[in-house]
Amino acid sequence: MDAENLPPDGGFVATSLQSNIPVPMTPSVSRIPQAAFKPPQTVQLSPLSKRHCSSGGEVLGDLRPEITNMAPPKMQATSSVMHRSSSVKSSSISYSNPTYALNVARKPGLDQSTEKKILSGSRTTTASSRKQAMTAPATTITTGKASVRPMSASSIHRRASSIGQSTAARPSSAQEEDIYGGGRILSVNTNVGNPPWDVKGRLENMELRFEELLTLMDSQKALSGSKIDELQAKVVAYETERAGSDLQQRKLQDTANELQQKVRELNSDLEDEKRRSRIEREDLERSLKLKLDEQERLTRNNEHDILRQHKSALELADAGYRRQLEERDAQFVEEINRIKSQNEEEKRHLLQQLKLVETDLKKEYENQQQSLQVDINRLKMAVDQERQTSQVVVAKLKEDLIIAQNQLRDIRVELEEEHHRSALLRKTIDEQAASSLSMESSSRTLQMRIQALEVELRNRDVKISEMQQCLEQALESELEVREKLVKEETLRRILHNQVQELKGNIRVFCRVRPPHNNEVSDEADIKYPDGSIEGREIELTGPSNESALGMAMGTVTTKTHVFAFDKVFGPRSNNQEIFCEISQLVQSALDGYNVCIFCYGQTGSGKTYTMASEDGMITRAVDQIFTTATNLQEKGWTYTVQGQFLEIYNETINDLLVCADEFDKKKLEIRNDSKDGKIMVPDLTVVSLDSQESVAKMLKTASGNRSVAATKANERSSRSHSVFILTLHGINVTTQEKREGTLNLIDLAGSERLSHSQSTGDRLKETVSINKSLSCLRDVITALGSAKDGNHIPYRNSKLTYLLQYSLGGNSKTLMFVNISPLKQHISETVNSLRFATKVNNTQIGTARRK
Ligand SMILES: Nc1ncnc2c1ncn2[C@@H]1O[C@H](COP(=O)(O)OP(=O)(O)OP(=O)(O)O)[C@@H](O)[C@H]1O
Incomplete structure (x- = not known):
């Protein structure tokens, strides 16, 4: 209830209480100063308990403790927010435990110590103390702006009865249930059987009712206390459960970490193995490559040697043919020279004969000048013919030489082709021989290597299957851990939700x-x-x-x-x-x-x-x-x-x-x-x-x-x-x-x-x-x-x-x-x-x- 909505007289509690009390309508009571009838002040609940009470002063409402606020709120003594009237001030007292919250009106004329005892819920209040309170010298009590003058004994009696009325005043039926909770009903009329002037009787009744009220409050307190204890125990149980599950979760997490570490180690072992085999394979490849290179080098050297041999043979053959050709050339030249020298000889001989004839003829020149001239001409003609014939022979010899040279060239080409073919054949044969040899040797090495690798592989397979077993076991336990984690997560969610629900x-x-x-x-x-x-x-x-x-x-x-x-x-x-x-x-x-x-x-x-x-x-x-x-x-x-x-x-x-x-x-x-x-x-x-x-x-x-x-x-x-x-x-x-x-x-x-x-x-x-x-x-x-x-x-x-x-x-x-x-x-x-x-x-x- 908002402060603005409060009734102007300062609180509905007091209003309802007053209306239920059968007050004797004696003139003395009606003359009690208004200040004495001021409504009891609202005991202000701790603000935390307002959540369960309506906010406008329903002080003794639901006394259930706040679940989320187990610690009892502090005692307060502040001016209530809810009170509208500031002209009439009175004390209001808050109790640290809402269970004890009680509306008590401070009334003028009541001894302060007695009043405190009542307010603090003292269970040792006796009739004598209350009587003492009534007979004690009257004092002026000032609360806020209201002050009350000292009273006479009779007025004390009247006040006492009014206290009785106020204190014993209770709302009826539903209100009563609401106030006291638990459906227990108190008889509200404390004056039954006592005439209005029987103040003592009424006070005794009052005391009885007051004792009853205290008992009731005790039982309420015990009830609420046990409820609080129960809820606290629940919360403690929840916390313990949560701590347990946290611990379990941590353990599971540790196990998972260990397993993951194991898996990591196995993986690194596997990696090492792989690395080692890779290095070995690379070494093998490298040595094979070296061998192959060596083989290639040898083959190349052989090839060079064969080529060199062929080349020298070819050069030799070439030189022979050349020599033959030169010889034949020389023969031809010799022949030509011989023919030339023969011709020269013949020419010289003929010239000598001619000179002789000339001399003879010179002798006979005169005689046979004519005939000689004719003979000379005839001889000249014969020489020319001879020359022509020898020229034809030289030309023929030259032709023969060209033919022979052509033949030599053809033979040389054929020889070269033959050489080439033979070189190719030789090369192929060499190659095939070399490769078959190297292949045989490398296949032998490879077979040996394969056998070694097979043995190694078998060993590794055994190792890998062992590792796989380990891995499977690790995976299985990881799966178990995961399942446990999932369960833990579900449990966490349930607990989390319960905590949230408890919070509202x-x-x-x-x-x-x-x-x-x-x-x-x-x-x-x-x-x-x-x-x-x-x-x-x-x-x-x-x-x-x-x-x-x-x-x-x-x-x-x-x-x-x-x-x-x-x-x-x-x-x-x-x-x-x-x-x-x-x-x-x-x-x-x-x-x-x-x-x-x-x-x-x-x-x-x-x-x-x-x-x-x-x-x-x-x-x-x-x-x-x-x-x-x-x-x-x-x-x-x-x-x-x-x-x-x-x-x-x-x-x-x-x-x-x-x-x-x-x-x-x-x-x-x-x-x-x-x-x-x-x-x-x-x-x-x-x-x-x-x-x-x-x-x-x-x-x-x-x-x-x-x-x-x-x-x-x-x-x-x-x-x-x-x-x-x-x-x-x-x-x-x-x-x-x-x-x-x-x-x-x-x-x-x-x-x-x-x-x-x-x-x-x-x-x-x-x-x-x-x-x-x-x-x-x-x-x-x-x-x-x-x-x-x-x-x-x-x-x-x-x-x-x-x-x-x-x-x-x-x-x-x-x-x-x-x-x-x-x-x-x-x-x-x-x-x-x-x-x-x-x-x-x-x-x-x-x-x-x-x-
Ligand atoms: N907690 C804070 N610390 C520092 N500066 C703040 C804080 N809260 C608000 N401010 C500053 O105050 C100004 C107003 O804040 P903001 O705009 O968030 O208000 P608003 O309630 O959203 O206003 P409106 O309803 O008009 O949108 C901004 O300049 C903002 O930076």
């Missing part, structure tokens, strides 16, 4: 942003009573609601508001610390659950910084998903990840993965698949994501398309609600298990007071639309908070609530960040946000189911 399916974290440099002097008074790290409480002090009136009168009153959530992060916390707290939820999405994380808060309070900044929740969640999915591969899991990104802007859905210019072209609508319990937006772009980089690209596109604008409160204010949807499909090849989880990461637009924002035009329209959809969200939470089965929940009043239907109304693990500003001028917005967050925290949603 809808949780609220509060985050205070740090002031900007120019805002330091405007900081509001915000405290973290249980420490800013690991804290759960936040305390704000600011002007009370009546401050307007106070200001008018020149007196501004302040008020302290205390809120408690699952976690409170102060301004010094960073995104990494915050993500540590939600990483288990992200793990749940991989385990097949629907998970929804959203940021709520006034504009400029740090929602986008928390959710969508560079190291915000979206980036970190995506990193974790890819890292975990990779790690889960060795446990047989393969994941596919798909992403979608939309915004709700002025009640229109825009696909942030298409160009902003095309927003108007595609009208996107929400479809409810109630069978599968999920909401879909058909036609929304789906992108397959296989790495952090692909997600970063997608986020960049979406961020570029999102509607932002500068407002008075934020230079880059988000003017739409953005929803990032990651769908995770997992399949286990070992167990054939399938999982489908969804992670919705939502950055809501900031709420804003129109009077503060001073926006106009488009900004005004956006602000109105944002505030309207956030108001619908508040309506849905309110309806869920007070829902009975079958109650209507107005999900369809806005696109935002329709989209979040299954995240808010069950089947989802939901986390809300309430982001708040640290500034004085935003204090009332901040208080409103925190009140809404408290409402969300108190809302019960269904249990999430895995798909």
